[in-house]
Amino acid sequence: MRKTIHAEKAPAAVGPYVHAVQAGDFVYTSGQIGLIPETGVLAEGVEAQAEQALQNIQTVLAAADATLADVIKTTVFLADINDFAKINEIYAKYFKGETPARSCVQAGALPKGALFEIEVVAYKG
Numbered sequence: 537m538r539k540t541i542h543a544e545k546a547p548a549a550v551g552p553y554v555h556a557v558q559a560g561d562f563v564y565t566s567g568q569i570g571l572i573p574e575t576g577v578l579a580e581g582v583e584a585q586a587e588q589a590l591q592n593i594q595t596v597l598a599a600a601d602a603t604l605a606d607v608i609k610t611t612v613f614l615a616d617i618n619d620f621a622k623i624n625e626i627y628a629k630y631f632k633g634e635t636p637a638r639s640c641v642q643a644g645a646l647p648k649g650a651l652f653e654i655e656v657v658a659y660k661g
Contacts, residue, residue: 537560540556540557541556541558541596543556543596546568547572550571553566556597558600563600563656563657563658564655565593565596566596567647567654567655568596569585569589569647569650569653570587570589572588573595582615582622582623583622586623593654593656597656600660602658604630604631605633606660608636608637609637610631610654610655611639612653613652614640614641614642614651615651615652623640
């Protein structure tokens with residue numbers, strides 16, 4: 537079973553893709569950056585962008601009847617790997633207890649000049 541997920545309250549996609557796809561018990565999200573849904577403007581600074589992107593991911597997961605507790609893998613993209621420690625502090629506020637596996641890389645450039653992007657895989661089994 538494959539199902540396209542559209543989250544009404546998440547920022548609109550900035551390209552030809554969907555917010556997420558559910559395949560069986562798995563939900564695969566597209567990357568979320570720190571766009572403020574109401575304005576479509578990036579939050580100011582890496583910390584604010586990380587907070588907003590994580591809130592956006594929660595919104596997308598909710599549209600798939602999932603939560604951060606269902607997340608089994610995350611991939612974080614940073615414009616500057618030197619922001620790693622700052623991001624870890626924010627990330628830890630959202631992922632508590634049994635945390636998901638994670639990759640974190642510095643990207644050459646992110647959409648709209650973002651400083652932070654995250655994508656996740658959730659399991660609803």
